[in-house]
Structures are given as structure tokens and as C-alpha cells.
Amino acid sequence: MFKKIDHVEIVTDQLDRAVQFYTDVLGFKLRARERIDRSTLGVSLDLAYLDLGATAIELIAYGGAVAPAPTQVHLGYRMMALEVTDMKSAIDYLKTKNVPITWGPRVREGEYARAEIRDPDGHSIELRHWFGRK
Numbered sequence: 037m038f039k040k041i042d043h044v045e046i047v048t049d050q051l052d053r054a055v056q057f058y059t060d061v062l063g064f065k066l067r068a069r070e071r072i073d074r075s076t077l078g079v080s081l082d083l084a085y086l087d088l089g090a091t092a093i094e095l096i097a098y099g100g101a102v103a104p105a106p107t108q109v110h111l112g113y114r115m116m117a118l119e120v121t122d123m124k125s126a127i128d129y130l131k132t133k134n135v136p137i138t139w140g141p142r143v144r145e146g147e148y149a150r151a152e153i154r155d156p157d158g159h160s161i162e163l164r165h166w167f168g169r170k
Contacts, residue, residue, distance in 0.1 A: 105158035
């Protein structure tokens with residue numbers, strides 16, 4: 037009945053900046069953009085659909101103010117994780133893009149390496165290198 041997670045929605049207050057980060061830095065491909073007018077709710081939505089392999093995200097910008105991303109442990113969505121082929125190479129590359137590592141890397145010998153970054157809106161993104169996976 038249920039097949040997979042179709043996409044994850046991420047709210048931003050600057051859609052173009054977010055699209056640029058996810059495409060230029062993380063390698064997502066822009067699939068489509070759309071504007072939805074929800075005048076009955078008094079808000080409009082600007083959407084961007086991005087793909088990375090079999091993973092999809094939907095970036096959403098509302099036509100109004102939004103609360104900032106949480107910075108402390110909280111209930112609800114925490115972060116997404118991107119699998120990388122090599123942690124050291126990923127970190128070296130991110131340094132060239134001025135994206136700081138906010139946590140890690142932490143290595144569990146023989147199993148994985150894990151680190152975290154944040155997108156321009158402050159959403160945490162885990163980087164995970166599984167040893168032994170191709």
C-alpha cells in the first residue's frame with residue numbers, strides 16, 4: 037500500500053536562495069517551480085521541487101513571515117540526512133562553498149562517519165558515509 041516517502045517539505049523565507057543552495061552546493065536538480073494563490077486563506081505559496089537521486093524535497097515560501105528553524109531539541113521534524121560517498125571529500129568540498137560543519141564528523145569504526153551542516157535558513161542536514169556501501 038505505502039511505497040516510499042515521496043518528498044520532504046522545507047519552509048524558507050527566501051526561495052531563490054534556498055534553491056541555489058540545494059542545487060549549486062548539494063547537487064539537487066530543479067524539477068519544477070509553481071505559485072499557488074490561496075487567497076481564501078490570505079496567503080500565496082511559491083514552490084520549488086528538487087530531486088537528488090530517488091530523493092525529493094519541496095521548498096516552500098509563504099507570502100508572509102515564518103518562524104525561524106528550531107535551534108534546540110524539540111518535538112517534530114529534526115533533520116534530513118544525505119548519504120555521501122566519502123566524508124572527507126564532502127567536508128573538503130563544503131569548505132570551498134563556505135558551508136561550515138556544525139557537528140562532527142563522528143566516526144564509528146567499520147560502520148559510518150556522520151557530520152552535520154545547516155542550510156541558509158538554519159535547517160540541519162546530516163551527512164552520512166556508510167562504510168562498505170557502494
